[in-house]
Amino acid sequence: MTVVIEARHLSKRAGRATLLDGASLTVAEGEMVAIIGPNGAGKSTLLRLLSGDLRPSAGEVRLMQRDIGSFTPRELAARRAMLSQHINVTFPFTVEEVVLMGAGERSLRDASPLVDAALDEVGLAHFRERQLPTLSGGEQQRAHFARVLVQLACGEAEHGPGLLLLDEPTSSLDLRHQIDLVEAARRRAAAGTAVIAILHDLNLAIRFADRLVVLAGGKLAADGPRAEIVTRETIRDIFEIDAVVHQDGGGVPFVLPQSMRAAPHLSLRER
């Protein structure tokens, strides 16, 4: 397996606060990794370090056996694509124009097949002429995902399998589009892309990835196959909740937090 990205003893400090403390992680071609952990665990910091956007206070990140700081932004963009949370487009760009931004210097004519395919994949082909700020939050997120897919495809055409980073990609999506997105990412991994995603929904993370990385308090608390990670004990340690872990027919675990009982039935009279 070819290693795509390797983080060694990564730390990031901001002022006195330690956001990330000595995390090490290696992800190979075709792997799907989900990063989970409570709020403030350092998940987004880790992802931004892996994207080359932040520089570590200590440790190093190597992308394709090269120090990530040695790439120019353009070289980096051809090897890794990243979908952030909360992107606000302030000018009336159309969906198509935004998706085309993923294609670098290519004109619409050259990139048109890629743009069409990405828009179809996220189910926004009918909105291509719409101005992005007029779409709903979830639709905007899908448009940005399409842009990132175009960027990934352009880069992979030149440099082979790349790295796809997703920061809570499903946060404003409905159930169906959450699954669509996960499947789109899976198809990339099947073709060799290394995919790393931050996910809050544990069950989605389990469906998404065969390997889970757990962050807690800025430290990498666990890293391994989902069956090892998703246990009652780890969940109690990390998220401080009691949960029942079941297994579906295929032996894939799913988690039901204990305090998440259905609301008591209220009769009309009581209301």
Add this chain to the structure above:
Amino acid sequence: MSVAVGIAQRSPRRSGGRRSASFAIFLLLVVLLLAAIVALTVGAAGIPLSRLPAALGIAGENTAMTARDQLVLWSIRIPRIAATAMIGGLLAAAGAIMQGLFRNPLADPALVGVSSGGALAAASAIVFTDSRFGEAVRFLQTELLPLAAFAGSLATTAILYGISSRSGRTSIAVFLLAGVAITAIANAGIGLLVFIADDRQLRDITFWMLGSMSGATWTKAAVLAPVLVIGLAACALIARGLDLLVLGEADAFHGGVDVERLKRISIVMVSAMTGVAVSISGVIGFVGIVVPHLLRLVIGPAHRLLLPASVLLGAVLMVGADTLARTIVAPAEMPIGILTAAVGAPVFLFILLRQRGLTAL
């Protein structure tokens, strides 16, 4: 903050995007030419269209009036129209670049103090070179003014960016309020200079505060031309980066943009374009807001077309406004800054009201 401007449907530009782009540029060039012809013929000394070819030396017979017409055209009107057009282009493009840089359609060099910073530096240069201490460099006054204005604008833009941008995000409220404060500081400085200036300096300084094209000469047009040419070249260089910057600094970087370099080039360009324009025409507001706003509604927000189109439409509007300024109260001349503000301020309020519907400022 989510600002959606120009929600009105644009016509689909999918088919032949490139052709419609060159058509838009061609159309704007034609309109600029027409505006220039109108500007050539009207004024204190009217030159009817029939005498224009002869006066320009293109065709037609020399008459008794030709010599006078030629003098008016070549030594007064043509340099003025050329300078006005270039200043309009510089101000509009500077506005468009600044809006891209701050991801905000309300950014305008005049509104947030970049022009005032330039005017303060220029006014300081006047007072200094006229004083005993500046005697040694007095002969350089014409050359020093644009340089000083550029430096003043550059300092203002850099301060503004430093104050309103934190870890890649620009706060609109902080940005506009910082602009208000910087304008106030610059105006206080100009006020101080007015206070200590003698009568001749006072006249020169007052001219900056109102904005006027009446001082345009060939020499001044010659200062503007290279800045405009370099500016247009830089526009081609930064257009794609400004498009991606709309996603935010981090995501522009993820998309392959060298964000730091883009910001440096943009800040220097905005400052040079505004500073040089201010050093010649004084502070002229709102051109930088109105022009890019109108264009985004028609041709869309992509900077590759928006920036050159802003130069052309800015030129058209300024030539039109200047023609109006020198005719409506003839033989006197109205300061052009009053006209652009009268048109521009309502447009600014209009954008603000549309934003209010879409976002909490």
